[in-house]
Amino acid sequence: MIDLRINLGNNLVLSNPVMTASGTFGYGDELAEILDINQFGGIVTKSLSLEPRIGNPSPRIVETASGMINSIGLANIGLEAFLKQKKPFLSELTCKVIVNIAARTEEEFGTVIRELDHEDWIAGYEINVSCPNVKEGGIAFGTDPRVLERLIGVLRKTTKRFLIVKLSPNVTDIAAMAKIVQNNGADAVSLINTVYGAAIDIYTRKPKINTIIGGLSGPAIKPIALANVIKVREAVEIPIIGIGGISCGEDVIEFMLAGASAVQLGTINFTNPCVVSEILEFLTVYMKQQKLTTISDLIGRLIK
Amino acid sequence: MKCLTSGIVVDNHEIAENIYKAVISVPNIANQCFPGQFVNIYFPDSVRIFPRPFSIAGVDNDAILLVYKVVGSQTTVMSHWKPGDNVKILGPLGNSFGYSGQINQPVLLAGGVGAAPLMFLRDRLSQDGIKPLFFLGARTKSQLPFLSDSKSELILSTDDGSIGSNGLITDELAEYLQKKDNPVSVFGCGPDLMMKTLKSMPFSKNVSVYVSLEKTMACGLGLCQGCIVKNSSDSAGKHYSLVCKDGPVFNLKDIKFDD
Numbered sequence: 001m002i003d004l005r006i007n008l009g010n011n012l013v014l015s016n017p018v019m020t021a022s023g024t025f026g027y028g029d030e031l032a033e034i035l036d037i038n039q040f041g042g043i044v045t046k047s048l049s050l051e052p053r054i055g056n057p058s059p060r061i062v063e064t065a066s067g068m069i070n071s072i073g074l075a076n077i078g079l080e081a082f083l084k085q086k087k088p089f090l091s092e093l094t095c096k097v098i099v100n101i102a103a104r105t106e107e108e109f110g111t112v113i114r115e116l117d118h119e120d121w122i123a124g125y126e127i128n129v130s131c132p133n134v135k136e137g138g139i140a141f142g143t144d145p146r147v148l149e150r151l152i153g154v155l156r157k158t159t160k161r162f163l164i165v166k167l168s169p170n171v172t173d174i175a176a177m178a179k180i181v182q183n184n185g186a187d188a189v190s191l192i193n194t195v196y197g198a199a200i201d202i203y204t205r206k207p208k209i210n211t212i213i214g215g216l217s218g219p220a221i222k223p224i225a226l227a228n229v230i231k232v233r234e235a236v237e238i239p240i241i242g243i244g245g246i247s248c249g250e251d252v253i254e255f256m257l258a259g260a261s262a263v264q265l266g267t268i269n270f271t272n273p274c275v276v277s278e279i280l281e282f283l284t285v286y287m288k289q290q291k292l293t294t295i296s297d298l299i300g301r302l303i304k
Numbered sequence: 305m306k307c308l309t310s311g312i313v314v315d316n317h318e319i320a321e322n323i324y325k326a327v328i329s330v331p332n333i334a335n336q337c338f339p340g341q342f343v344n345i346y347f348p349d350s351v352r353i354f355p356r357p358f359s360i361a362g363v364d365n366d367a368i369l370l371v372y373k374v375v376g377s378q379t380t381v382m383s384h385w386k387p388g389d390n391v392k393i394l395g396p397l398g399n400s401f402g403y404s405g406q407i408n409q410p411v412l413l414a415g416g417v418g419a420a421p422l423m424f425l426r427d428r429l430s431q432d433g434i435k436p437l438f439f440l441g442a443r444t445k446s447q448l449p450f451l452s453d454s455k456s457e458l459i460l461s462t463d464d465g466s467i468g469s470n471g472l473i474t475d476e477l478a479e480y481l482q483k484k485d486n487p488v489s490v491f492g493c494g495p496d497l498m499m500k501t502l503k504s505m506p507f508s509k510n511v512s513v514y515v516s517l518e519k520t521m522a523c524g525l526g527l528c529q530g531c532i533v534k535n536s537s538d539s540a541g542k543h544y545s546l547v548c549k550d551g552p553v554f555n556l557k558d559i560k561f562d563d
Contacts, residue, residue, distance in 0.1 A: 026527045030549075033306045034394070054543035061522050061530030063354045068522055072529045075544070218353055270523035271353045272346070273394070274308050 012162040014041030021266035022100035027086040042096035052078035062208040067218030071211040091121035102128040124162025130193035156185035167191040175235035190241035218267040219245040233259025249282025259300040313389040321446040331366040339425035340553040343395030359421035373417040408489040412438040415494025430455040441473025513556040519547040
């Protein structure tokens with residue numbers, strides 16, 4: 001019997017290490033017709049803010065070599081509509097539901113978390129301090145160590161629930177950021193958010209993304225993500241959730257060996273929306289072939 | 305209900321300069337799609353990772369028809385499809401022209417390969433015993449997907465005058481509509497410039513205009529929120545609509561192109 005369960009601590013156990021990455025899976029309901037959502041260990045919803053956000057103007061996405069650049073700008077329906085429209089679907093799921101939260105201020109983060117804490121179907125929160133595409137909030141929280149320290153300290157006092165902090169690779173020392181997250185009581189770090197990226201139309205001489213610089217994702221950033229997971233693994237003990245270009249079962253194993261306890265699928269949800277069943281099948285085959293029964297035994301087992 | 309499935313190429317050949325028609329057997333999609341809807345085609349390509357969206361150009365029993373122009377590497381791959389080839393396909397996606405039950409006189413308008421979704425609408429109108437006017441324009445004769453049509457009354461124009469009138473097909477439409485005072489629904493699809501021209505035309509109250517739009521899409525499902533079009537007013541509390549999910553068909557008065 002192969003055991004794919006992952007215990008992340010603080011009462012959060014996933015049925016398997018595969019989750020979805022925020023902003024690449026909507027609120028789950030969009031894919032329900034073509035996919036059994038409960039195959040995932042957990043899903044992370046699109047970044048939620050207190051008030052609705054319209055997001056950035058066009059063009060918001062562009063395909064680049066083995067990846068894409070986006071600048072959506074955290075477009076979302078806001079807390080009130082989220083609870084009204086999305087709760088009926090999300091609260092019926094058997095997989096864990098993590099709500100990703102983006103805010104302009106510390107107070108906004110706190111207000112959203114206090115409201116969501118009343119909802120017993122929510123397993124935890126992922127704090128977005130790494131969106132590269134908005135002027136206020138987002139990456140401003142995740143690149144200044146003192147601002148990050150203060151924010152996580154406040155949020156830890158606000159909720160007892162599982163608290164994940166999603167980190168940006170667009171910093172000099174991601175391991176230092178992860179240490180701050182750990183020292184201030186968060187339960188896990190997830191990484192990486194998108195990498196700064198740009199593309200230019202050489203005929204119009206215009207940027208291919210509205211904000212000129214956007215966030216690069218997809219297989220192109222997988223080696224960058226993996227390197228960041230290895231760096232952070234050396235710096236902290238709390239679980240790492242690996243994100244960045246994961247597209248197949250082999251990638252999941254690679255991230256786990258590097259030190260990730262779980263992973264999130266992002267851009268692949270766009271380009272191969274039913275990939276989760278292929279991945280879970282591979283994990284079982286790999287475990288058998290490696291004569292292993294418990295997948296968590298692979299975490300951080302990179303032989304250096 | 306949307307499904308991600310495997311289709312089989314039945315036929316695929318060039319019908320005009322760089323414009324191909326593919327017949328793909330895919331019963332799950334063919335049996336439930338409506339004119340205006342589209343499908344995503346997935347390619348085993350690790351560099352160009354997005355699926356590509358294509359309007360459904362018609363249904364033939366268990367098969368859907370695609371009419372596409374070869375513009376890049378993925379459509380080049382498609383132009384090499386042979387009968388029997390497997391195609392990974394997701395659909396039907398998006399809304400539809402929603403014509404059924406309308407009492408307005410339908411008028412079709414297309415630029416080049418934009419004819420694709422309107423060919424499907426024309427087929428369905430034909431089944432209802434309606435033979436619509438079909439305004440079809442292109443740069444030149446060889447780039448028109450077809451030059452004659454038994455199921456519509458075809459009005460052609462080309463930028464170079466090589467067939468039909470010499471000029472823009474939207475001018476032909478405007479001239480026709482001037483003489484009309486009965487309720488008319490125009491269904492249009494074409495290049496961005498044509499859509500913008502339509503938006504700037506002063507339609508009288510008896511004319512409704514519905515357009516099918518094209519935008520770069522990463523998912524086609526409303527997940528990535530990449531394919532936005534601006535709403536003409538924020539009254540519904542929504543600044544943008546998604547072409548993939550709220551569209552691809554929009555009432556022209558509900559949207560604007562100034563972003």
